[in-house]
Amino acid sequence: MEAGCEEARSYVLLWEERGACPEVEEGFGAFRAHLSACPDCARGFSALLPLIERDAARRPARPADSAFVARVMEGLPQAADRKGRRPARFLVPALAAAALALVVLGGLLVPRGLGGGREVAEMTVRFVLDAPEASSVVLVGDFSDWASDDRYRLERTASGEWELSVKLRRHQTYAYGFLVDGEQWIADPRATEVIDDGFGSVNSLLRL
Amino acid sequence: MNSPDDEDILCIQRVLAGDREAFSSIVSRYERRLRSYCRSRLPEAEVDDTVQDILVRAFRGLGGFRLGSSFSPWLFTIAFNVIAGRKHRFRNEEEKRQRIAAEPARAFDENEGFHLLEAEALLSAVRSLQGMYRDVVEMYYYADLGVEEIAKVLGVGTEAVKTRLFRARKMLRVALEGGNREGSREVY
Numbered sequence: 001m002e003a004g005c006e007e008a009r010s011y012v013l014l015w016e017e018r019g020a021c022p023e024v025e026e027g028f029g030a031f032r033a034h035l036s037a038c039p040d041c042a043r044g045f046s047a048l049l050p051l052i053e054r055d056a057a058r059r060p061a062r063p064a065d066s067a068f069v070a071r072v073m074e075g076l077p078q079a080a081d082r083k084g085r086r087p088a089r090f091l092v093p094a095l096a097a098a099a100l101a102l103v104v105l106g107g108l109l110v111p112r113g114l115g116g117g118r119e120v121a122e123m124t125v126r127f128v129l130d131a132p133e134a135s136s137v138v139l140v141g142d143f144s145d146w147a148s149d150d151r152y153r154l155e156r157t158a159s160g161e162w163e164l165s166v167k168l169r170r171h172q173t174y175a176y177g178f179l180v181d182g183e184q185w186i187a188d189p190r191a192t193e194v195i196d197d198g199f200g201s202v203n204s205l206l207r208l
Numbered sequence: 209m210n211s212p213d214d215e216d217i218l219c220i221q222r223v224l225a226g227d228r229e230a231f232s233s234i235v236s237r238y239e240r241r242l243r244s245y246c247r248s249r250l251p252e253a254e255v256d257d258t259v260q261d262i263l264v265r266a267f268r269g270l271g272g273f274r275l276g277s278s279f280s281p282w283l284f285t286i287a288f289n290v291i292a293g294r295k296h297r298f299r300n301e302e303e304k305r306q307r308i309a310a311e312p313a314r315a316f317d318e319n320e321g322f323h324l325l326e327a328e329a330l331l332s333a334v335r336s337l338q339g340m341y342r343d344v345v346e347m348y349y350y351a352d353l354g355v356e357e358i359a360k361v362l363g364v365g366t367e368a369v370k371t372r373l374f375r376a377r378k379m380l381r382v383a384l385e386g387g388n389r390e391g392s393r394e395v396y
Contacts, residue, residue: 048384066236
């Protein structure tokens, strides 16, 4: 392997280990020049260039697609929803988020079977959150009255995921989220639907 | 000079005060990042609609954005969940693969050169990563979110994000270097 090739590989390994750092920024020009001159290194590393450019602060800003911007603006409602604006700073953030979601979703919690004489069956739903660094995860939602209830505490699995199986009634829509380490509220990354919680975040929706 | 965060907040304040057109600055600023992020996770045919959907949802929910916080994590949490919803519309992973494979290959763009993040080999390698690594790579390298912003979206610590990025870089380097050059096989 020639000296230039060795340097190029060392540069990639430096990037791999440290990501964005001054050394990756400084070495980018020489690395990029070597790839232009060395087909073998280009074959090995060119596909990584878009990632390395980001960490070397060499990704150029590209102008927005003005036609697309115009199309989005045409499709917007006449006004943003302002009803969520309230002094949330006086509340625990997670509970503030939950409280608003409960109000918003109140109307959705009626079983569709009501009035039809149909029995509403339960089904088991498995909730999973990939959070290996968390110390605790609690499922919080309509079904727990938005309280951090030990009955809805997720168990850590060997793979670092947290999971909990809960029996819920069919034909209902549930809003929920996860309370991580007792203070951080997050929506379920795997949820198929979300609803704005009115406080700068979203809750997850589950329709059964 | 205002920071990007300050500019976001100023725009949002104007929108909430009734200046609907002020939202176009937000759209302009985030359209490329959202598009790049969506392309990493969805078939090309879904990208335009999805980006528009994310921006409309953000506009509708803007009243709920807490002005003291950063806008990017808020917007990309919406994006993360909207995309998750769209992905579930495919009946299964096989259908998704077939849809993506059936797309015509995009011609190399001389103007954008190496900036085409959706370059075939890289995108394929990113899509083959385990979920926890793929999420951070897409948010960091495609959506251009910072480590702290990703931590907020995923609800994990910043050290966890850094660790996942490091491991993901290694996996991608091994996969791409090994696949493109003889004699460069490694096991991670």
